[in-house]
Amino acid sequence: MAALKLPHSPRLIQGRQSLIPFPASTMLFPKPPSSPFSNYSFAISSGFLTRTLALFSPGIVVCKNSSLRGVRGNQSRIRSASVQRVAEELMEDQSKYSLVSGDSIRQRFLDFYASRGHKILPSASLVPDDPTVLLTIAGMLPFKPIFLGKIPRQVPRATTAQRCIRTNDVENVGRTARHHTFFEMLGNFSFGDYFKKEAIKWSWELSTKEFQLPPERLWISVYEDDDEAFEIWHKEVGVPVDHIKRMGADDNFWMSGATGPCGPCSEIYYDFHPERGTADVDLGDDTRFIEFYNLVFMEYNKKDDGTLEPLKQKNIDTGLGLERMARILQKVPNNYETDLIYPIIEKASALANISYPLADEQTKLKLKVVGDHLRAIVYLISDGVLPSNIGRGYVVRRLIRRVVRAGRSLGIKRERRDNLEGAVLPVIAEKVIELSTHIDPDVKIKAPRILEELKKEELNFVQTLERGETLLEKMLADASSSAEKSGTVPCLSGKDAFLLYDTFGFPVELTTEIAEEQGVTVDMNGFDIEMENQRRLSRAAHNVVKLAVEDGTNLTNNINKTEFVGYDTLSTQAVVESLMVNGSPVIQVSEGNDIEVLLNKTPFYAESGGQIGDNGFLYVTGGEKQQTAVVEIKDVQKSLGDLFIHKGTIKEGVLEVGREVEAAVDAKLRQRAK
DSSP states (O other), rough: OOOEEEEESSGGGGTOOOOEEOTTTOOOOOOOTTTTTOEEEEEEEEOOSSEEEEEEEOOOOOOOSSEEEEEEOOOOOOOHHHHHHHHHHHHHHHHHGGGGGHHHHHHHHHHHHHHTEEEEEOOOOOOOOTTSSSSSSSSSSGGHHHHHTTOOOSSEEEEEEEEEETTTTTGGGSSSSOSEEEEEEEEEEESSSHHHHHHHHHHHHHIIIIIIIOOOGEEEEEEEEEEHHHHHHIIOOOOOOGGGGEHHHHHHEEESSSSSSEEOOOOOOEESHHHHHHHGGGOTTTTTTTEEEEEEEEEEEEEETTTTOOOEEEEEEEEEEEHHHHHHHHTTTGGGGTTHHHHHHHHHHHTTTTTGGGSEEEHHHHHHHHHHHHHHHHEEEETOOOOOOOOSHHHHHHHHHHHHHHHHHHHOOOOOGGTTTTTHHHHHHHHHTTTTTOOOHHHHOOOOOHHHHHHHHHHHHHHHHHHHHHHHHHHHHHHHHHHHHHHOOEEEHHHHHHHHHHHOOOHHHHHHHHHHHOOOOOOOOHHHHHHHHHHHHHHHHHHHHHHHHHOOOGGGOOOOOOEEEETTTSEEEEEEEEEEEEEEESSSSTOOOOEEEEEEOOOOSSSTBOOOOOOOEEOOOOTSSSSSSSEEEEEEEEETTEEEEEEEEEEEEETTOOOEEEEEEOHHHHHOOO
16 A cells, blocks of 8 residues: 655644555546635655645745645635545555555456466566567567477467567657557467457456446457457457557567568557547547557568568467556556556656656656666666677666666756765665565676765766767757858767767767757768778778787787686676687687687586586677678587687677677576576
8 A cells, every 4th residue: 555645844833744545546636615624735756655635824845856845824724624635535546556566456457367277487588588579579579480380389378478679769769658669568378278358358358347448439450361369359348440550560460570470469558538539539649649558460470582471370379568558557647657667767866866757758757768768777687688789788788878867857866875986876766676576586686786876877877978979069069050150950060979989988979969959960971981990990990900810820929718607697798809710720700610619707507517508699780880790500619628608609790800799698598407
């Protein structure tokens, strides 16, 4: 049960604070003219868990960047009997509100499908066992080999609450009511068992019976050619024809990627404004609708040439967004103000001495970024992804940098704790960890490491910011001044953006973000040219080195040993110390070649004592502007005692000596090898 502080400021009732139970989904309490509160206003934090109700006269004084500070005039007197009446009203439906917490919604979903023969399975890691994707982006990803028929099913039906990460829309986080980097996808899956009829009927029963959503507020979309799904929704479920929309492949034909399992889908939307009628309805209107449940009728495999090959069995893959359902049931205006995220925002607000409900939209945006990104960061680090300049590590680093900058602009004060050395992200992250119990219990066990990594990365980036921000501000001022004189649109040159990137380590996406806030564009074509010039110089230098080693000099002479970290982790960042093709050392190897790789450290077991070496992958992505590579490691041998030789094939891109890579072990193969 959430607690309601009454009043907001201790000065409002003779210096005392009172606590009354508060059903957290209540947003505002309108009273008729005859109410004893008709001369007072109610201000409530719009977050879900801990909300504050302040009763005050119309002469309230609100200070900037603060909570409610006081009341002007002394006419304000709180009538305790009336307050008690409000408290009693709020307590009446407490049992109902306890069912709509995020944790409750998750468990009710899993229990609903467990009672229908589904096996409840734990969430898979955010680091997928799939070389075609960087992170787990959907609930179906762990089951992809089963859908494709590559491995046998263990159960005919399953249900999960899968942790997911998507960063393709990171710029929209906080700007819309529904975009997130980290989210939970609740799903029910059939592996060649039931199909459309059961999936549709159960999704409707879950929505209207279990979660008690009004049927008249639900709209359905189906693939334009899927007459079967349309008929089931209309004739068997009873959805009116004017609440079912046929849509094209862009909206209602779901694919897991450019290739792979796919099929037509049907979605359920919730209507926040049914009073707008049924004429000319656009389900893509975010101000009216939110899509919360997607049913994918997975029956095809999309090949490299674009053809659709029927799968051996018809499958069901569904996804219900937990944050979206929480928004609907908790009756809050956006996902960020649910009990899944708002406590984190409250923590950041307190450190910044800001009242979220009284803040302007720009301030709320920054607080939402902090709340969203820190969830992603904590769970990624918990799953072994550490900040770096490549692959998954770059995702974490970029998110941390966005949070650091948002926090600094909010005025969040540095924490005085000795062990934090002025870092603030670990303080806010403690709230994420506190909320993690029902999402991933291991997070609390790994908390010390998570907080330490956050502290190190934040303090390092603050130094980068302080060096680069001053120069960037001057560059932007110069660009604006020049544009004003010439009557043109202000633009930061690609050369200046590259200088910040190359000399100060200032990320170009951060440069673009800061520039846009000040109405300045960035010449990205110019930046790309500068980047390519640097690559050309780098390649020339590599060619010189390559000629120097073509005499067959054994590059292992200069390498002492490989640091083995495989007892602690299955994934780590490493540096390529040496490359060999057919026994000869090389500097650069391209796609299709078999290679031997020496790293400065590795999580891969080498073949020893009758146990085979690990398999897995080396990934190189290095941010948006660098060459990518994927290397499949098929065997690992020891040489000269402490050198680990990774044998494999370059599946994509180019690998170079000196390049930083992410070395990732195939966990399932290691387990089978034990």
